[in-house]
Amino acid sequence: MHLSPLRTAIALVAALSATLAATSTGAPASAAPGPVRLLGESIVPHALSYRGTTVGGLSGIDRDPCTGEYALISDDRSYQQPARFYTARIDVDGGGVHGVRFTGTHALRQPDGSTYPPPTLNDGRAIDPEDIRVDPRTCGYWWSQEGNRPKAPGAPDPVIQPSIQVAGRQGAYLGSLPLPRDYRITADEGPRRNLALEAITFGQGGSLLTSAVEGPLLQDGPESTTEHGSLTRVTQHSRSGAVLAQYAYPLEPLFAESDPDSPWSPDTGVPALLAYPHDPGRYLVMERTYVPGAGYRIRIFDATTRGAGRVQHLKSLASTAVRPMRKRLLVDLDDLPLPRTDNVEGMTWGPRLSTGERTLVLVSDDNFSAEEATQVIALALR
Template identity: 30%
Template sequence: MQLIKNIFKIPRIIYFFIPIILIILLLKFIPINAVEISSIGFIGEATLAKGLNLQKTQVGGLSGITYDAKNNFYYAISDDRGQKANARLYTLTIDLSKGSLQQGRVIPVNVTTLLNENGQTFRPGETDTEGIALTNKATVFISSEGDAAKLINPFIKEFSLSSGREIATLPIPNKFLPDKSNQKGIRNNLAFESLTITPDKKYLFTATENALIQDGVAAKANIGTPCRILQYNLLNNQPEKEFLYQTEPVSPFLNVTGKFASGLPDLLALDNQGHFLSLERSFTGLGFAISLFQVSLEGADDIYKIDSLLAVGSKNIKTVQKKLLLDFRTLDVLLDNIEGLTLGPKLPDGQQSLILISDNNFNALQRTQILAFKIKIETPLIRLLRRLLPNLNR
């Protein structure tokens, strides 16, 4: 009888160890640092005064933004091609201390002129700076779209924040460079708008705003475009992977002007496992359509060795995964030309802030608009625990 009792005691011991074993397996196989946005909420907007000047430069054309958590500053790049002033970036303060963004709480405080490797200012028309990403070395990487019509190549360069001087230049794969035949390379004003660096500072990503000429059509009304995401290894400053990103088709609304533009103006790395936020922006004839997506590189094909998607056909190529996070047209906000985004500081309630900024194109009819959101970022393990333990949500 005692033997039988001992046999039935064994399962109780097993039941004790099963949760421990499961937790160990979860910790081993789940990418703990991978994240996902589980909620997003709008917490306000602000606009800069029209015609605002700082240190004898006109503040405008702010196409990309990045956050310096150590100093609580934001750096915003202007896409002025040297027509208003020299190529430059601005330092801003954005006050979110009350948990929201209010008018008058965004203040430009400094201008940094960008200098080439010889310490000289860039010539007018030489740059079209659109993207910016902060390193952990008091430097920023900045992307330029170049000028395909004038065969001026796009670039990605690293600049000192203290001096503004160029430190390094990343090589651009030949497939992206324009040529006289107009049969390959970037389309004019549709190149490297986006720029982001992973939290571990090991990888930099940029993307074409629209398809390369040899990859497919540019975005049109009701037609998306295949963009390339380009990954650099910052340990050796070399490009190493590319991925296919397909933008969404957008329908124009009351397009009496006949003008339409759509594309991918920015990316934001959320973790070191290939998860991003992506921003898609369209001018629809009457206002702007802005959408924010969660993006994952998981399962996407590396197309680095494919020079032309049209030549090989892209139907069998696995694109990056996308999930719509927010259609900004659902907000009660008059949208402008939103082109840049960055994570900001933690808010008083502990949630993560997200900042977006618009390029006013130095147009009197447009505004430099800053939008603020709070987002909840969760790891796969936290999401799993919330499903297993519903009270965790309370």
């Protein structure tokens, strides 16, 4: 979850029934040229009530190959209701996004079957859910949580280690994946606060799981500025958690200077990545940037590990020259005819169109704020 200051409110549709849980738009006639075009979007009503839960904070999405539905994870840290995920029918075709209908919700469970508590001082049981993927082999769920680095030593929020967990179809705990040592939060190394583990994706029919740290590790150098980018890490894991390879991924510089009067800080990172089904070294990588006073910018890159140097043996990317992954810009959402671009964090492949195009379905995290929106956006890739 990435909180932002209040912005000018955009009037959202009042809460509808769960069977009509979104307003929809088709693509405008003047779709942007290039390899990606906008099909349309739906807006899920703010604070929609569904089966005793508040729909919001949707930070990850995946299309379920077993049902054709979509799984969406909320990054509610059990503050409003127990940490949970949803299932939904999302009608996407060449004419747009024709609705989002929620079909189920389940709490994520601890090994003892209980739900996760909200964060409390020195309580390492708390979680911060971020991404979800449907296992193409078992149809179970794999989900990531980025953990927590306290604001400062002695601050009243606990250290929570990042994790990738496996859950059953009803949310039952089935296991946890061992993670690389450099994903671990320590006093002076590991992921930064709110820039830890988010993105996960399956490749090679489920035999390969790839994860990404959202921003640079403390030991890997400074965060991006308007003057320079930064490096984060992308790791390929076996299903048992063995590190098969790790690569440096180059993040873009900030697109604007931050408002000096804002209490918020800018940040940029990787909230989602998506493996190409038949090319284990190729990914779609989403870069999400927030700059106070300038808003959000969401860009999707086509990236490859081919030619990149492996870095799992390097303690620091700042002290050694590395060959990072190569990438090219696929689409900047600012270049599409969307009414607004919000805090988009989730990405999955959607259905193939009759034109032969692949679709991408994106979702934004509204941070449970009426000033933001839950957007479900569909794109077509030529």
